[in-house]
Amino acid sequence: MNWPSLLMLVFIGLALVLIGYLVGTASVKPAGPADADIIFAAELSTHHALAMRMAGLAGQYSDDPEIRHVAFEIETDRIEQAGRVKGWSDVWKQPPQTAKDVERPALDRVDPAEVTALRRLTGTEFDIAFLQLMLRHDETGIALAKLAVTKARTSAVRVHAKTVRAQQMTEVETLESLLAARTSRTSRY
Known part of the structure; x- marks a missing residue:
């Protein structure tokens, strides 16, 4: 076999591999989001909006530098995550959903009225609340x-849910420490 014939066979072989790849990838569409992915995105968006509201109030009403710092960290983190979730909704072409549009897997344990009531508090009483x-x-x-880690279909949602869980568990430790320090101060009087 001469060089031109060999080159032609290699070219034909590569073309067949490329055609096979293109046909194979065209027929296999990536799985879209499951209901759990969509619910997580909608719930997390609503959930983070409330956290940003609380953190914003702490930034305004707390005189304690530690509380103001943790509030800034919370608000900054939640803004980034809210943007990510909005991006998923755009990519999935899902309309913006509110909590009433989806089944709620985990009702928020904070009533928005409680957040509004924070405005009436001052000093250590505000910080503790x-x-x-x-x-x-x-x-x-x-x-x-935790629910999204086990039920979401898309890897981006599962990975983000793991990150959210770990980050919020760490945040809980910080908040508990800050709370313990402030409640021990008030109980001395």
């Missing part, structure tokens, strides 16, 4: 993330 509400709120986030 903020920490208690945020702790209850994070427990809901952990439960929501």
Whole structure:
């Protein structure tokens, strides 16, 4: 066999491999999101909006630098995550959903009225109430993330849910420590 014939066979072989790949990938579409993915995105969006609201209040009403710092961290983190979830909804071409549009796997343990009531508090009383509400709120986030880890179809959602769960578990430890320090101060009087 001469070189031109060999080159022609190699070219034909590569063309067949490429055609096979293109036909194979065209017929196998990636799986779209499952209901669990969509519910997680919708719930996390609603959940984070409430966290950002609470953190924003702490930034405004707390005089304690530690509380203001943790509130800033919470707000910044939740803004980034809310953007990510919005991106998923855009890619999935899912309309923005509110909590009433989907089955709620883990009802938030914080009533928005409790958040509004924070505005009437000041000083250590505000700080303690903020920490208690945020702790209850994070427990809901952990439960929501745990559900998504086991039920979500898309790997991006599962990976993000694992990250959310780990991050909020760490945050719970921080909030508990801050709360313990403030409740021990108030119980001395």
